[in-house]
Amino acid sequence: MNNTIQKYLTQTHNFNNEFIIQAIHCYLVHLLVSLMRSNYSFNGEPTTPCSSKGATSSQAKALTTTIINHLRLGRLGKAVSVLFSAPVPVHFALYAHLFRICASNKAIVEVRKVESHLVSFAPTPPVFLLNRAIEAYGKCGCLVDARELFDEMPQRDGGSWNAMVTAYSQNGYAGKALAVFSDMHKSGVFAAEVTFAGVLASCASTLALWLSRQVHALVLKYGFGGNVILGSSLVDVYGKCRRMGDARRMFDEIERPNAVTWNVIVRRNLEMGNGKESVFLFFKMICLNARPLTFTVSNALVACSSFRGFREGIQIHGLIIKINFEEDEVVSCSLIDVYAKCGDLVCARTIFDLLSTKNLIHWTSMVSGYAMSGKTRQAREIFDRMPERSVVSWNAMLAGYAHNSQWDEAMELINLMCNNMRDTDRVTVSLILNVSAGLSDLELGKQVHGYMYRHGFYSDLSVANALLDMYGKCGNLRKARAWFYEMSYFRDMVSWNALLSSYARHKMSEEALVIFWEMQQEVTPSKFTFATLLAVCANIFACEQGKQIHGFLIRNGYDLDIVIRGALVDMYSKCRLLEYSLNVFIGTSVKDVVLWNSLMLGCYHNKQSEAILKLFELMKEDGVKPDSTTFQAVLLACISQGCVKLGRQYFNSLSQDYFIIPQLEHYESMIKLYGLHGFFDELEDFVEKMPFQPTAPMLGRVFDSSKEYNNTRLGKWASVLLQSFGQVDTSLLVDFGTFLVSQIAEYCSDTKYFTRAKYCREVDLLKVLELMNTYIIRAHQFFEL
Template sequence: MAATAASVLNRLIQNAIRPRKPSKPTNKSLTASILHHLDSGDLRRAVAAVAASASASPFPDSVYARLFQLCSSRRALVEARRVESHLIAFSPSPSTFLLNRAIETYANCGSLRDARELFDEMPQRDGGSWNAIIGACFHADQPEEALSLFSRMNRSGIRPKDVTLASVLGCCADLLTLFLAKQIHGLILKLGFCLNVILGTSLVDVYGKCWVIDDARRMFDSILNPNAVSWNVIVRRYLEVGRGKEAVIMFFRMIKLGIKPLNFTVSNALMACSDISSLKEGRQVHGMVVKIGFAGDNVVGNSLMEMYAKCDVLEDARRLFDQSTSKDVVSWTSMVSGYATCGRIDEAEALFEEMPERNAVSWNAMLAGYVRYFHWDKAMDFFNRMRRETEETNYVTLGLVLNICAGLLDLDRGKQIHGFAYRHGFCSNLFFSNALLDMYAKNGCLRSAEVWFLNMACQRDRISWNSLISGYACHRRSEKAMCAFSEMQWETTPNEFTFGTVLAACANIFLLEHGKQIHGYMIRNGFEMDVIIRGALVDMYSKCRLIEYSIKVFEMESSRDIVLWNSMVLGCAYNGRGEYSLELFEAMRKDGIIADNVTFIGVLLACISEGYVNLGRRYFDLMSEEYGVIPRVEHYECMIELLGKHGFMVELEDFIEHMPFDPTIPMWTRIFDCCREHGSRKLGERAARCINESNPLNPVRFEVLSPESSVYT
């Protein structure tokens, strides 16, 4: 039975006390046979020949070295153990060099345990031994253990090699230990490795992963001759920190210098083009892909498809997909995601059904498409199907389902998902945690949202705060929203979404001074005044009766969407600027903006304030005839107010008769008041009967008001 590395010490002791006999030369023919098997790549026969050796003498070091090398390349753990067993058994003092190769072989075969046992039992270690075991821990995803060994190595006074330092920096990158990485950087300078391109690249990598991208760039610029790997790292790190423009610039700079990129570098550059919706640069990368021969590469091909899809050029993406002769699950998923992201759900569904193979990403791509376009019922049905057909549920799936629960206001299902995630260990994931917080907030379960928010502790980010603030603002807890906004600034920086939500809270409780301060802060700090922020500002200033400020914000040279137009139309109507409100509506029509039901509420309110009864009636008819907007209760209320307030009682009675539903009690109450004011007895008595039928305990009696009367009976 093959010996394990744990037996090294015992064998060395036995060899030391065993009476020494004159060593016999190794059988040359057996050595030649082993070398022949090695030359032909027949590892099994080579190891069998070693094990069958009856000689008590070891083979030459070069034979063991080649055996370990072949075992390592073949990931042949059992054969590696047999070679190491023979080496220990028949060599009185195996060389440190060979034991180091054995450690490396065990590491490449995926057995860190064997490598560590052999390292711990070695009678003598050199720098190569430490490098081998530190590298083994790093490649086995044991960065803490690797750093602990590096610390021991330093204490023992052994100078690290460049490859050791590269492994240690890789561990720092995995653990995001920026402070230790900077210490290693200082050690590299002290040991004179500053011109080493591998270490320079490793430093770029660790600084980028720790989000100090400017330090990463300075480190990259200090490398005298960066290689293709160096360029790949800087492009990738720019991409990961959300600076896609710089990633694209660095890629083209690399091409300009004549360095052939790796396929992953090309893929990263294409993903950067996708993130910044830079179709022009994406097409240039595509041309370069064809020129340098990457057109048949699956990684590059999938990235090209994704780039065209995210830039809304789905026809080009589909052409590449159809031309591909080696479609894999990534290719199919990229196309499904492209169609789903662009709202072409029917085409995404058709392609999804054709997929020969699906994984969790495929299911999530389709589910995300439903969620993105608010197809809540379809999304829930699709999730139920997913549960029946696959067990590949992950934190992304659960987060998307929580989005569905928020959209459907299905608190009970959301709680079930929370319980499932808790039992299966998904609750520590930030994406899931934010989705859960958002679900509780949107369902108005603010106490649960607060508890979960506190439970997230140091894991919280800007999205977490935004969800909590938005929950407060949407459920009429504007004071709490403002308090949360103040606390947020101690922990993270607000963004445009935060300001839009807080401005809405200011509008709800008429905090004009706070709203002004937020507006000024955004201007001073260079925040983008996009259409959403401008809409929130217009709404806030309008509700706080500062209509002139609203108009100034609205008239800024920038794009306008229907929400911004509606905010301005309503704001003017509420603030006695009905004439300007109607001018805005006509300007909307000229600009080709399609009015919706909210727009017509503002238009009818403007007609009420200005006394334009006939114009209001025309707009009411125009709403359904030209715009296809079905009048809602609010529109009928506006028409009753318009006709009744201005004394058009005959027209009001006719309007009521032709309504598709009976007037509500608030409508009858307003009709009753108008009839008293304008002396319309018949309609007024009818209104009184309807009001009394709904509230017999507090009846009203119709009487025409005298000119000096101000009290109703």
């Protein structure tokens, strides 16, 4: 009794007068009872109202009616306080009923009162009612009370142990649940089916595979093998422990799987990355006429998104309409996502527009759908119209800009985000690092580094890898290397690949090979590693090593995806093995624009320009849409083939037919095309109509051609303009750095510089300045300026 009073008084949350009054009330009742017991030696056997006699019995009956009336009107608190108006036990069924209602209302105070009434007025409360009390405490999350009662019980039965196991397992104390189960087993108490449910749930959350196998054996030994719920839990345990073979075997053993069983097997397959298997099982379920849960439909849809299963997605959509799941929040969110991820944005939008109520996730799915399909303008429209936004919404929009290399827009959004959003998360931080890398903005990157340090993102692997990538892409290899060593205790293969590709990107090919050697001591290289290594080989003309990697990939059954094939085509063509390139190209069933571009540029490097124009036609026949790089290759072909008119046609169709904005390289190619073949009228006309002032290398090109064809007027014009570039400052060079180096290097016929400049963001500025100056000096000398 004093325990009960103490409980009220030590309630730390919601400590107010009510508690004190309750405590005093309890205490008074207690005194009254003691008095009655001493006077009337109240010591009945199993105390029920039926066994009591006379006035007590009628009092209990009246009380029961009052309590039940209060309960009918939903007044639990009143019902329980009325209980205390009589110092007599009520019918055990009423106690059980009260415990159950308290549990479902999570009314902890009432549970304590009912328990106190029970133990005060029923001299020997039956074990089953105390078990109900433990269960009620468990449902209210009061494990301390549950455990105290459990420990103080004079007798226990299987139900008591079960109540304790269930209470711990349902409140997330899996370890304690398993410990209680272990004690129970040691005490020789046989577990019931329900107990195993709690035990298996705890095994699943602690990923205790070894214990699960033992429990599995016990389940079979006790003859519960046919229980669907235990079977489903076992499928769940094996699935969560990543033992999909065992999970599947267990699943196949279940004779009549129910909706939950199907949900588990579909979900676990999805989590393990077996999207196709997940969808296959879902269809199997439908074929067996089982009605799926909304979650299962959602899981199947997410599985479709994972492998771009458009046709499967449409079929599931049909089913959704048939079983009337269209308006379900979770299902409709996943449905929009499937259409968006499979690229059918019109359909996604239709579903979105037809929804009677749209939630935050619907809006965000739509933003992400547009953003990741490159339609950032539409994504932004939706984003701006959103009634509310979460971190995920902001991230979706930002990811869209980052994914499509719209760095300025990304930066603007980040600033907006700073003013409108208080919280950021790991994805935001990673994305801002990607933007820093994209803009080569080392200062921004360093700020994020500091932010990470202050806000505890330091030890998050994916954020740490993004930071490493940022330092690498911004060209600060020393920082990258330092951070990489700081990551020693938690880095993974992605970290190694990021470091490797940083060295490769900066053409530090020999160093990259050393890193490759080091990384093999720690992790197993992936296909990303090999794609990078092939680029390294291409850079240092290491055709033997390139061939070895190719062979290694084939021998070890690596998936030669489009990226690897692109790298192979590139490597072979740079190593002057164009036939090898062609073989890889022909062996690729579905060719993308990058692969076509690699082969076309390969032809250019191997002086096979005439093939480029033919390839261009074949590419169009193949239904692949050319991009700006394709046109760069085509224009280069026109230059070396002397196809001036054709070149002009291609340049015009670039913007007119393909809606590609011509880049500096395209303008430069046209100037080279006209200049090299002496088309000065067209050249002048072209330069005049350009939407920007000619750059120094363009003028250099004009100057060169003029010199070649003795066009003094144009040559002078070019060199006068070139003079203004004499005081060229380094900030200008950063903007045009890559471009300048490639032009100057090409002018100097320096292969080393040519290959460097082509892939390198960071350039040797001093070298460029030096080359620029010699160039300008020579111009001056020629025209005696």
